[in-house]
Amino acid sequence: MLTKENVVNALKQVNDPELHQSIVDLNMVRNIHIHDNHIALDIILTIPGCPLKAKIQQDVEEAIQALGASTVTISFGSMTDQERRTLTASLQAKNVTDQGMPNMLLPNSGVQFIAITSGKGGVGKSTVTINLAVALARLGKRVGILDADIYGFSIPAMMKIDQKPTMLDQTAIPVERHGVKIMSMGFFTNDNQPVMWRGPMLNKWIRNFLVNTLWGDLDYLLIDLPPGTGDVAIDMAAMIPQAQEIIVTTPHLAASHVASRAGLMAQHTKHRILGVVENMAYFEGADGQKNYLFGQGGAEQLADLLQTDVIAQIPFAQPEENTGSSVYDEVSIIGEVFTHLAEDLLYK
Template sequence: MLTKEKILEALKHVEDPELHKSVVELNMVRNIAIEGTNVELEVVLTISGCPLKAKIHDDVEQAIIDAGATSVSLTFGTMTPEERAELTKSLKKEATTDTGMPDMLRPDSGVKFIAITSGKGGVGKSTVTINLAVALARQGKRVGILDADIYGFSIPAMMKIKQKPTMIDQTVIPVVSNGVKVMSMGFFSADNNPVMWRGPMLNKWIRNFLVNTHWGPLDYLLLDLPPGTGDVAIDVAAMIPQAEEIIVTTPHNVASFVASRAGVMAKHTKHTILGVVENMAFYEEQDGSKNYLFGRGGGDALATELDSQVIATIPFASPKENKVTSVFDEESYISEVFSLLAEDISFKMEAEKV
């Protein structure tokens, strides 16, 4: 026999797909009416025009049918401003300590931070960030990307993300793409307008991305830093002293020379250098020979100077791999390289926590 208690018990396993909490826990289920095996109910969404309304509908309907209903009549409402304010307060309370510091920044939070940096632009730093994050997600890790390149944000465009983050009052829900949660200034800059801020505003927005974003449980947060050693890099070092860094360069000696400054800064700020990624290392011709378009040895020279090692050598993509998105196909050779890199990094970083 169907009862309200049985319906609620079934719906405890249905999550809001953005907040990743039970619709029952979020008090979204209202006005349950049962007549035999026919069930009527209302689901109250966090905001009007919720982009995942259809998924919530299907999940709720299926859960109730699995509980024994033969038909489900489902209507939708929207939380009142007071209810949204209470929800925001609850989310922030979960995600911050008593001092207001994001819970994820506590040394014992379990979140591993990887800052991806370079000496100069154009070396593929963001491509490395995206594909490493996706590789970790494909291996079952809970991963986020913070596009901290405030002036040169590119992650949403590179991943072809069209939707905007959901806002619940002052709390932002990251967009999920390829299993990775993404937050970027690119979501808030209309028509690709430039960001023209001085240092204090940069610090404020990086902090906002950490404090006012509902990241949910994460194993890894990758930060795509702007090239060089400017304000953002300094702020991130101060906010996240436990972060470890990957330095990206090309084989060209100038790129390697400039990248060494980012590595020296990492050491100065006490960040551990995970290693050097040499991107655009070579192009493989049709006959299998390697064409070193940018020369050779830059990655090794940088690793030697920083007393580190080259942890991945990424070739140019072949024409068939140059797709619309910067995420490489899981079956491609370059994706395999990133998969091995993800395995090595997770093994090393998780061993450090033991």
């Protein structure tokens, strides 16, 4: 027999796809009416035009039909401004301390922060960030990416993200791709317009990305830093003293020489260096011969200077064809390199 209690219990298993909480607990389920085997109810979305409305509708219908209902009629509405403010305040109370510090920054939060940095642009720092994040997610970890490269943001384009984060008042819900939650300045600019800010504004936005984003429970937050040792890197070191760092370089000796500055800064700020990743290490021809287009030895030289190890050497290879994404397939040569790197990081 269908009852309101049965319906509510079934819908407690349906989560909002962005907030990852039960739609019942979020007070999104209202006005349940049962007539024979037909059920009608209202679903109140967090915002008008919710991009995941179809997903919510499908999950609700499947949950109720599993109880034996022959038909399900759903009427959609959206929360009032006051309801949304109340919900946001409730979510933020779980997100930050009474002093306004993100809970993830507390020593016992369990979140591991890994900053991906380089001495110069164009060495594949963002490629390493997104593929390492996806590899960790494939291993069952809860992962986020903070694209802190305010001037040179590229994560949304590289992951083929064309939607904006859902905003609850001034609080953002990260966009999710490949099981990874993502926040980037690229979501808040139009038509690839440049960002022309100086130190104080940069600091404010990095803090906003930490404080006013509903990251939820994470195991890892990867931070894609701008190349070099500028304001963002300095502010990140002050805000997240427990962060660990991966230094990305190419095999060219000049590139590793420049990258050493980022590594020495990490040492100066007492950040643990997890290792050096050498990108574009070689190209393997059809005959299996490795061709070292940028020379050899740069990564080893950098690792020796920083008293760490080369933890991955990534060859040249094209991502999956025709997708436009820079995320490598799990079974590709480079995908396997990142899987091994992610597995190694679990034990560091």
